[in-house]
Amino acid sequence: MIHVMAEKESPTPHVVVLPFPAHGHINPMLTLSKLFSHFGLETTFAISHRFHTRLNKLTHLNKLTRLPSFHFATITDGAPSDLPKAPFQAFPLFITPTARAAVATELRDLLAGLSPPATCVVADGLMSTIALDVTAEFGIPVIAFRTYSATCTWATVFLKKMVEEGVIPVQIQEDMEKEITSIPGLENLLRGQDLPVICRLDPDHPVLNFYITETSAMCKASSIIFNTFHNLESPIISKFSTIFPKVYSLGPLHSLFKPHITTSNNNDTTCITWLNSHHPNTVLYVSFGTVVCLSRDQVMEFWHGLVNSGKPFLWVLRDDSIQSGDGVVDSVLRHGVPAERGLLVDWAPQEEVLAHPAVGGFLSHSGWNSTLESISEGVPLICWPLIADQTVNSRCVSEMWRVGIDMKGSCDRVIVENMVRDLMENKREDILRSTAEMANMANESVKKGGSSYRDLEKLIEDIRSMSLNN
Structure with a gap:
């Protein structure tokens, strides 16, 4: 009898996953969403209309709809329909104030209409401002997922500092060869030419400022997920513990998901x-x-x-x-x-x-x-x-x-x-x-008992705890 009451008082967590509209961001977040579903979490993947159509052409999305508790929700990416041929040329169109406002409006509508309500939002690091602003209205926590390596993400944390110190922009050949000393833990690794390419932009460039703004917002999330494993980036992963109460390293995500794959997505051999x-x-x-x-x-x-x-x-x-x-x-x-x-x-x-x-x-x-x-x-x-x-x-x-x-x-x-x-x-x-x-x-990291597998278990356990507290 007590057991039955406990079951009734333990609602199934509902995770909303919000990727940035680009394939390199969508793919790992989609894999994580599949894992959530396989482990019994209600999962809604909030993908843009445009990329849902593209993904449907490349893979068999109907197989995903057969996964337990997995759902697609399509929202706008805010960009005009006639995007440039080269995807990287479209990036500035996704980050305009108008585009971001349109995404925020549709995310707000999505969260308001969900049943059961969202337990948390797992948001791409580049969607942090939108996610945090909208979820604040619902009292929903945000978990950041940065689809870069931990090392590159750590470098972006110091973009503002590098602008203030005059390290950015990196433009002349002398700057390219110069060692970067502004990033703790990476002093003996990176040169100017190794910094993210946005570091070659002028300090007032909207793309550079977008990254600075989103990274600052990302650091206000309740925790952060990386698609990496401890033995690969352990020194840098540990540094994020000074920013986030919890850091989850779940990589390689595609390997973590492999035991759950039953069929190939494509018959072209x-x-x-x-x-x-x-x-x-x-x-x-x-x-x-x-x-x-x-x-x-x-x-x-x-x-x-x-x-x-x-x-x-x-x-x-x-x-x-x-x-x-x-x-x-x-x-x-x-x-x-x-x-x-x-x-x-x-x-x-x-x-x-x-x-x-x-x-x-x-x-x-x-x-x-x-x-x-x-x-x-x-x-x-x-x-x-x-x-x-x-x-x-x-x-x-x-x-x-x-x-x-x-x-x-x-x-x-x-x-x-x-x-x-x-x-x-x-x-x-x-x-x-x-x-x-x-x-x-x-x-070894993705095997049961491995570091990434343990972090996945911790993440799911923490999300379940959130559902009890909501």
Whole structure:
């Protein structure tokens, strides 16, 4: 009888997840939402109409709707319908006051109409101001989820300080080479060129000020989640305990979720079949993510460098990732190399590709999701960062974790060829040893009893406690 009363007094927690409208932000937050659902939490994923449509084209979202207690709620992203072709050019349109006000209005309406009511909101760090302002009206706590690495996030905490000290903007070559001493714990790691790319903007630039404002707001959240694991970024993770009462490290999230995957999202196995025909550790996987848009010249430099290296490669290259619209690049690339030496595809199941024994290296844009996926599979990286947090990640890959090579600032066929040969042919022992060690630690962290698994259990327990206090 007492047990029955206790059950009635323990409402099911309802978590609302609010991502920033960009694929690199949406994907890890969607994975976390699936985990919430699998662990018995009511979960509402508040995605923008635009990205819900895009996601539906890339994956089978109908499978998600069959997950227990998982729901999509579509709201506006506030941006006009005719966005630029290159996704990074659309970023400023998502952060205008008008766009943010529209998102806040629809989030407010969503929270007001939820049944059962929301227990908490897990908000992307770049949605902190909106989330905190709106949830204050409902008395709902906010948990921040920063989809960058802990190291890059720590650097953004000191953006305002770097502006005040004149470190920002980093624009001339002398600034690029200068060591940064303004960030506690990273004094001997970062140079000007390794700071987030927004640090090259003038202090009054709206994008830089947006990051400063959102980071300041994020630090007022009740706790923070990172898609990382303790052994990878422990010194920096511990520093966040001086800001947040609770810090959860749940990475690699895709590995944490793997035991719950029952079917693949895509039946296209062309690239896997091609990989099956190659010997172990002989293929270089190439992908620059969903945001980077290459010029014709950049594509051709990479193409010649890859071909001249003599190493087999699998390159994910979509039409919308090339600025040139004349078809020349596509024609040259798809007919300029024997089929057994190179394969170009519009899409690849990246986690499956990186786990394939034939893959021995990854030429990447150094986005955090790709970096973490590569580390967890023990695949060494060649980093070619361009935007956002990628410059910090590439520096950490080469100098902190020693799991790859940083090709920052270079897009030359000779350099590409030499980098590929260095990684794939010379088989550097220091990199191979570090990648194997990091992969082992990543995989141990997500096992039951591992650091990331324990943090997930703590997070879910804390959310359940919130539902009792509401």
